Amino acid sequence: MARLPGSSSWHRxxxxxxxxxxxxxxxxxxxxxxxIIFTTSSTTAQGTALREDRRPQLVELINKNKQxxxxxxxxxxxxxxxxxxxxxxxAGTDAPIADEQRRAAGQRTAAGLVAMHGPGLTVRxxxxxxxxxxxxxxxxxxxxxxxxxxxxxxVVNALWxxxxxxxxxxxxxxxxxxxxxxxxxxxxxxxxxxxxPFTITAxxxxxxxxxxxxxxxxxxxxxxxxxAYGLGYRVTVEQDVTVPGYAGSTALSHATVPR
Numbered sequence: 656m657a658r659l660p661g662s663s664s665w666h667r668x669x670x671x672x673x674x675x676x677x678x679x680x681x682x683x684x685x686x687x688x689x690x691i692i693f694t695t696s697s698t699t700a701q702g703t704a705l706r707e708d709r710r711p712q713l714v715e716l717i718n719k720n721k722q723x724x725x726x727x728x729x730x731x732x733x734x735x736x737x738x739x740x741x742x743x744x745x746a747g748t749d750a751p752i753a754d755e756q757r758r759a760a761g762q763r764t765a766a767g768l769v770a771m772h773g774p775g776l777t778v779r780x781x782x783x784x785x786x787x788x789x790x791x792x793x794x795x796x797x798x799x800x801x802x803x804x805x806x807x808x809x810v811v812n813a814l815w816x817x818x819x820x821x822x823x824x825x826x827x828x829x830x831x832x833x834x835x836x837x838x839x840x841x842x843x844x845x846x847x848x849x850x851x852p853f854t855i856t857a858x859x860x861x862x863x864x865x866x867x868x869x870x871x872x873x874x875x876x877x878x879x880x881x882x883a884y885g886l887g888y889r890v891t892v893e894q895d896v897t898v899p900g901y902a903g904s905t906a907l908s909h910a911t912v913p914r
Contacts, residue, residue, distance in 0.1 A: 767830035771821040772897040776864045778810050780877070781852035781887025782840055795884045802851055802886065804837035809873025810855050811835060817867025819857035821898040825849045826856075828901035845903050852887055861892045 764771070783800040811829065814822060822829040827844055836843040842853055857864055868874050868890065881888040 767821065767828050767901045770897060770900040771858055772895060773820070773858045774861055775819070775856060775858040775893045775896050775898075776814070776861055776868075777854055777856045777891045777893055777896065778814075778868070779852050779854050779887060779889040779891070780806060780810065783885040783887075799880060799884050800886070801840040802837075802853060804835060804842075805873060806877045807835050807837070807842065807853055807855070809871055809877065810868065813867045813871035813874050814855065814857040814859070814864055816871070817857075817859060817864040819859045819864060822855065822857045823898045824855050825853065826899065828899050830901045856893070856896055856898060858896065858898055865890060865892075 780802045782802055783795075807824070811822065811824070824833075824835070824844055825842070827847070833845065840851055842849040842851075877886070878888055880886050
């Protein structure tokens, strides 16, 4: 018996036909979209795996930026020398310029722009050595095993309190605008990055400097961590050590008058 259009069987046949017609155009469209995605991925990867480790590229980028910074510093230093040479030449015929030069020269030592030498101390801070198999001593966390910003700051502040006349970190002169910053276990100072071990050298009375270190709470905490987790902490007495003059920019982006 033939099925009439109003019967349930007729509806099922009609729905199946609609579904079949929908798939007839959906499958090619899906295939085209998939092809576009694969082509885009291939172009982006440029023959490499998209999910591969990007650390080599990051290291290359960091090294490139460091080279650019070094080139910029060299250019800045050359231009500064040219300006100073021209100023020196003008001072021979211009009395006001000569007066300003003499006044500035009297402040260069206090500003940290002149190298100094004398007795003092060198403090060396280092991360704990890595153990075989990634083991950690005494159940320490990862943060317990590296030198942090507050550790370097504690040593610097203690040495100033101990009467340091001049100071350098990683052989870079510390001046009034110097700021110690750490990202992970990397030290940032005047736009340059340094890895451990970190060395801080101060000129002054060695005995007074050592007493100031031992009396500082932050330094004592680091000494305790060094004993517990194997961090490096070493103080060396210097009979005659040289701290270089600061050679970077002394320009201020902003300043606040203390109240």
